[in-house]
Amino acid sequence: MNNAQDGLWRRGHVISMVAVTMVALVVEPSPVLGQENAAEDLLKFKTALVNADPALADWNPSTEPCTGNTGNWEGVLCYNGYVWGLQLDNMGLQGQIDVDALAGLQSLRTISLTENNFQGPMPDWRKVPTLTSLYLSGNQFSGRIPDDAFNGMDFLKKVYLSNNKFSGPIPSSLASPRMVEVGLDNNQFSGGIPPFSADNIMVFDVSGNQLQGPIPPSLRKLDPSSFEGNSALCEGPTCEPSPDMEPNIHPLTPTKAFPSKRKGLSPATIAIIILSSLLALFLILLLLLLCCRWNLDDDVESPRHMMMMRSEMVSPYSERRSPMTLGASPQQQATKLSFVSNDRQKFDLQDLMRASAEVLGSGSFGASYKAVLVDGEALVVKRFKQMTNLTKDDFHDHMKRLASLKHPNLLPLVAYLYRKEEKLLVFDFVTNNSLGKHLHDDGKRPEEWPKPLNWRCRLKAIKGTVRGLAYLHAELPALDAPHGHLKSSNVLLDSNYNALLMDYALSPVVNPAQVSQALVAYKCPEYAMSGQTSKKSDVWCLGILILETLTGKAVDKHLGQGCQYGAELARWVKGIVEEANAKGAVGVFDKDMEASAEAETEMEKLLQIGIRCCQEELDKRLDMAEALKRIEQLQE
Numbered sequence: 001m002n003n004a005q006d007g008l009w010r011r012g013h014v015i016s017m018v019a020v021t022m023v024a025l026v027v028e029p030s031p032v033l034g035q036e037n038a039a040e041d042l043l044k045f046k047t048a049l050v051n052a053d054p055a056l057a058d059w060n061p062s063t064e065p066c067t068g069n070t071g072n073w074e075g076v077l078c079y080n081g082y083v084w085g086l087q088l089d090n091m092g093l094q095g096q097i098d099v100d101a102l103a104g105l106q107s108l109r110t111i112s113l114t115e116n117n118f119q120g121p122m123p124d125w126r127k128v129p130t131l132t133s134l135y136l137s138g139n140q141f142s143g144r145i146p147d148d149a150f151n152g153m154d155f156l157k158k159v160y161l162s163n164n165k166f167s168g169p170i171p172s173s174l175a176s177p178r179m180v181e182v183g184l185d186n187n188q189f190s191g192g193i194p195p196f197s198a199d200n201i202m203v204f205d206v207s208g209n210q211l212q213g214p215i216p217p218s219l220r221k222l223d224p225s226s227f228e229g230n231s232a233l234c235e236g237p238t239c240e241p242s243p244d245m246e247p248n249i250h251p252l253t254p255t256k257a258f259p260s261k262r263k264g265l266s267p268a269t270i271a272i273i274i275l276s277s278l279l280a281l282f283l284i285l286l287l288l289l290l291c292c293r294w295n296l297d298d299d300v301e302s303p304r305h306m307m308m309m310r311s312e313m314v315s316p317y318s319e320r321r322s323p324m325t326l327g328a329s330p331q332q333q334a335t336k337l338s339f340v341s342n343d344r345q346k347f348d349l350q351d352l353m354r355a356s357a358e359v360l361g362s363g364s365f366g367a368s369y370k371a372v373l374v375d376g377e378a379l380v381v382k383r384f385k386q387m388t389n390l391t392k393d394d395f396h397d398h399m400k401r402l403a404s405l406k407h408p409n410l411l412p413l414v415a416y417l418y419r420k421e422e423k424l425l426v427f428d429f430v431t432n433n434s435l436g437k438h439l440h441d442d443g444k445r446p447e448e449w450p451k452p453l454n455w456r457c458r459l460k461a462i463k464g465t466v467r468g469l470a471y472l473h474a475e476l477p478a479l480d481a482p483h484g485h486l487k488s489s490n491v492l493l494d495s496n497y498n499a500l501l502m503d504y505a506l507s508p509v510v511n512p513a514q515v516s517q518a519l520v521a522y523k524c525p526e527y528a529m530s531g532q533t534s535k536k537s538d539v540w541c542l543g544i545l546i547l548e549t550l551t552g553k554a555v556d557k558h559l560g561q562g563c564q565y566g567a568e569l570a571r572w573v574k575g576i577v578e579e580a581n582a583k584g585a586v587g588v589f590d591k592d593m594e595a596s597a598e599a600e601t602e603m604e605k606l607l608q609i610g611i612r613c614c615q616e617e618l619d620k621r622l623d624m625a626e627a628l629k630r631i632e633q634l635q636e
Helices: 003-011 031-049 267-301 303-309 350-352 392-403 435-439 455-475 512-518 525-530 535-551 567-583 597-613 623-632
Strands: 074-081 082-087 110-114 133-135 140-142 158-160 163-168 181-183 188-191 203-205 210-212 232-234 356-362 368-370 378-384 413-419 421-429 491-493 498-500
Touching: 031 082, 110 188, 203 512, 392 413, 435 491, 435 535, 455 491, 455 498, 455 535, 455 623, 525 535, 535 567, 535 597, 535 623, 567 597, 597 623
Parallel strands: 082 110, 110 133, 133 158, 140 163, 158 181, 163 188, 181 203, 188 210, 210 232
Antiparallel strands: 074 082, 356 368, 368 378, 378 421, 413 421, 491 498
């Protein structure tokens, strides 16, 4: 399974929240009756399952499933005292899915049963017409899905059926204009792709099936990897439906115009055929040589060669020129770096190709490289493949906007390269690495690093982070989440442990279909609830960062590519709060901070600020100004 497929496969493990505004569309039962029915219906649902215990051992009549927004039963997600979601992933469950029992849950909006052992045909989910999200990936479901399987499910937006054994055509009822995310990869679907509307589609994957015929025009702008592994799929003006999708066309029977018996070929005809074949062979060889030449040129431009090839490489661009040289050919201009500041010493793409290179890692956007130029200058080159929908002018305009941002806690952009297929951003290399590396070194701490970060360094990093965030919010008021991608690996530390934020303000240039998968702010509760981010989405990211910094507990696996907001991240926060309540705040702090008794008081204050920043309800969450004010008051 390739990385793209693996990322979409992992998306089947997580669950999205329901839009709060939709709750009003359903008649709510009275609180007492609703909760009594919920317990009864869930226990009936559990009875039909195999291997339900011990995973669902706490499903019993002695407690209510929900208390406010807190689920008291394992895997039960709650809102205002009602069951709105079930997340029963990776529990080894088998047996029957009693959809009739679930139909009694009037507020149920999302179901996730991924990575279990359910078998047989697709259950009749039409009995739960209020569902907005359905996750069934990683089971053993099989057989043909009825074409009307999703009729009447007017709120359904997200369906993941990946890694099952479904066969037959993709049901046309799934191609609703309301659909936002569709994962059907690694099944045995055949036939054509229904005409999905790409207006709202953010995730779409039908790779690894047996689909045939043309890709619908509405979907051709999506990532080509979404269609890989279907050898009979095609696109373009010459693409025709597969013979299996239309009546068989039988060979022509012999007629007078096409006699069934052939006469022997004359020597002249044979000579002409031989000469024509030789000429065709020559033309093919010439074409192959030209293709090789074009591929060489493309390789010169590719980041892989830019990082790995050395000065002995011969190319049409080996002559050193200023990146802003006018009058260059379009092909040459495509390899020219654009610098955001005129007072910066210039270098060109050839300098980067000659540089010693080191792969730093691969994140949500792509690979990052460290390049050390001949003169010793160290740079970081980041490669982005999720910006292909952007025009050149729009990309240049946004880079100029980023260049205008000046703050001591922002890592400034040095240069960038625009290519249709991908974009490169160049930054100065920061020697002290990221806050995340210091918090989670996994025993691989470089010798030049000091012992683990103490309280003073951690508070300094948090203060620098919130100052940089506040500046972005003031300078970019039009963006819902001005940073949008705050996490510990994007907080770099200089030699004095001052924070430098990177990967900020990228949401306007990331492809809409990939922005929710790539950026951390889109994994916040409000995006899962309403499909919208807000200024407080950055505050939510800040709260997660604060808790991670104080406790030393890693959270990256919940924020990586393909992960959305789910109960597992809520439990991560809840677990810290419960541990603090049980042991006292000191009990959750990272022992490596080695703080004094006086410092522990300030640490407790920061812990409470982090918890306030992580509130799921927006009106209970701090805003950026208040978070800044409270953090600035803390003493080292």
